[in-house]
Amino acid sequence: MGKTLVEKVFASHLKNEPFTGTKVLSLDVVMCHEITTPIAIADLQWRNKDRVFDASRIKAVIDHVNPPKDTQSAIQSKIMREWAKSHGIRDFFDIGRNGVCHALFPENGFIRPGNTVIMGDSHTCTHGAFGAFAAGVGTTDLEVGILKGVCAFREPKTIRVNLTGKRGSKVFAKDVALEITRRITMGGATDHVIEYRGEAIESMTMEERMTISNMAIECGATSGICMPDETTLDYLWPFIAAEYGNDRAKALSAFRAWWSDDDAEYAKVIDIDLSGLEPLATTGYKPDQVFPLRELGEHRIDQVYIGSCTNGRISDLREAAAVAKGHRLHEGVRGIVAPATTAIWRQAMKEGLLDVLSEAGFMVTNATCGACLGMSNGVLAPGEVCAATTNRNFNGRMGKGGMVHLMSPASAVASGIMGRLTDPRTIQ
Amino acid sequence: MKTFGGKVLFLNRSDINTDEIIPARYLTEVTKDALGPHMLEDLKLDGFDAQAPAVKSAGVIVTRENFGCGSSREHAPWALEVNGITTVIAQSYARIFRQNMFNCGMLAIELPGADIDELFARCAGAPVDCRVDLDRGTVHFERDGATLLSKSFSLGGFDAALVAAGGWVEYADSRF
Incomplete structure (x- = not known):
């Protein structure tokens, strides 16, 4: 054996x-x-x-x-x-x-x-x-x-x-x-x-x-x-x-x-055959409650958060910037980007990604776990909703009474542009 | 060794995570006692009030599947412990939480789903006490001096040794 x-x-x-x-x-x-x-x-x-x-x-x-x-x-x-x-x-x-x-x-x-x-x-x-x-x-x-x-x-x-x-x-x-x-x-x-x-x-x-x-x-x-x-x-x-x-x-x-x-x-x-996979996101408070984004358009959002140990690396920021380029965050949506490390932050700056994201209305912050677990750097108020590239959507995770939808950086930016959960394939 | 047993707090839900047991906003506390007032503060459960006397006086939690999932924070068992809860009885646990319980010399008892169902059906809803007999591997649920239900459990050899030693630091330090 x-x-x-x-x-x-x-x-x-x-x-x-x-x-x-x-x-x-x-x-x-x-x-x-x-x-x-x-x-x-x-x-x-x-x-x-x-x-x-x-x-x-x-x-x-x-x-x-x-x-x-x-x-x-x-x-x-x-x-x-x-x-x-x-x-x-x-x-x-x-x-x-x-x-x-x-x-x-x-x-x-x-x-x-x-x-x-x-x-x-x-x-x-x-x-x-x-x-x-x-x-x-x-x-x-x-x-x-x-x-x-x-x-x-x-x-x-x-x-x-x-x-x-x-x-x-x-x-x-x-x-x-x-x-x-x-x-x-x-x-x-x-x-x-x-x-x-x-x-x-x-x-x-x-x-x-x-x-x-x-x-x-x-x-x-x-x-x-x-x-x-x-x-x-x-x-x-x-x-x-x-x-x-x-x-x-x-x-x-x-x-x-x-x-x-x-x-x-x-x-x-x-x-698992990935050829039929669509852009996905979670709803509710458990990370296995996963659905295609195209079915979730009724969920409006207050915040977009890009970062964390799941999706705060340079490829994630490139992916986010590619969707954000030429767009603005929807009125009333706050965007936060926390590059995961100092080196990633510098690389993103050299590539102009931070500028693209900033121009789209995102605030670029220091590298930290921060809002992912509701400790700092973008905590939600009760009743607020965040499209996040993080890993947990538990009740209160990003702030007491807040709701987190987990998704890819591209999907999070697309949702920020539209003000509601959005399949990134619909953004040109 | 710690003492086990006491009034039972029934939490009728699966997948209760460690963020619900102790939210991350309290993880900057550097003493275990400071966690006490915030135990189960974010628990999503209809009608649950974390400040209710029945919560504050409990010594035992009875719950469903995958208790303690999510974050590795040992603040979760600590929050229970400083509130006098040293025993959890569930159908299953998340691995890290279960290990943290035994590492602290606390009890994470697993019972089959049918036993848990029976416990909820026959004991929840009115105050009930749980007596833990570690030597025999039994838990007894009592109300007004009468035993409502008894169940048997077994602990792994290592888990039992950690409970007897009072925790993993004590155990490891004498052996490795």
Whole structure:
């Protein structure tokens, strides 16, 4: 019997199996942000165990409320800053070079195929796009990860999603992610990882793969995994060329060793043909309530939000600007663009994308998680509605009493132009 | 080890997420106690009042499927704990929430859907107490001294060890 990628990662990182079915893994990367880490730090200090297992394997960032909006968030940032300094954590990203963790850390080449990765953040599943096992955890798991470099998991089973067919015009990775969420349903992948396979995922860029892996958690999955291939290699090459003696074939064969075996066992196989897929959006308060945008025209909106770890990357901003060019936001609609990282912000500026979006009436802000979870940077008032490129439409997510419709950047801009949910194919 | 049991709060809905248990606007709090007043503040459930005495006096939550989905925030179990709720009984949980509960030495008990249906049918609607017998793996639902219903549950070996140790930090620190 062959193994899936995640089974290979578990086997290679297994430290201990204290009880049948519970596996303690050694960790390659422990990532930290200012919302869930300070309480772990405080607890370690209280226990007189303020140590880190390996400073080079810890990556830390201030991203959720960036820059701080009040005294409390400023204190959270300060705790992170001082902790990183006192432990010699060199990969710490403060204001001026920071950004949304799940865009920033890949951008810096921190995730490699076959890695084990945790973070106190549910969207850590994003990094599975690199062929890693990357899981969101709570503060206690994070604390033990920081101190001991281990984390315990029930070994997940694998759901294989075969993606085939060529996407139509204005159908993006986000639409694919929403369709997968609709098909698997909200809790349908609990205690599983989702493995994305097939020609359609193979032809996607790393940014598209990250968008899809990012939303694996919306089905309850532990991680969303892509096989590491030449596209992965191209993305990582600036960071790893030296490790492989500049030998791409050698790196590719190392990547290939992580691939799920042909005779690996899957809990479930789901086939999705993308050729008939339309631009989609959510309604209601659950991310699996997904419908074609052309059926949702009666929903008016107050705000458009473009950003987040799902869709705040440079390709997303290009996609948004392409629709916005030559148009204005509908009267009464507010538009906010938060490029996910400082590097993306600069690139978007150089390409003129920020100018296009600004001319269309968008406010371009700093890189932050911000409004995605209703913390800052575009919180909704009760009764207000937002067309958002984020990942969760939970009740109150973007502000108490607010409603969020999830969709692609192109669809969000199209909706902003029309003032109501709009299929982007109708905008010329 | 923590103590388990108490008055039951019935939440008759599936997919209750951690944003509903504790909204992100309170995640800048740096003490667990500060979360207390905001537990379940955004819960979408007809007739639910997060400030009602029955909510504030509860020690046990009984609910449906996929409880604690969404964000990884351990603030969700902390918000329950500072309100005296150390036990949740559900048909199923989101993985991270379930692990966070056990990592804090709290109980996330899973019962089959039929048992949960029966609990709602026979016990919800009037005040009921839940007694947890960890040694025997049973939960007992009582009203006015009379037992309405008893159910058996099992915990995984690791989960039981975390509950006995008081949490994952204690457990891990002595072994790894």
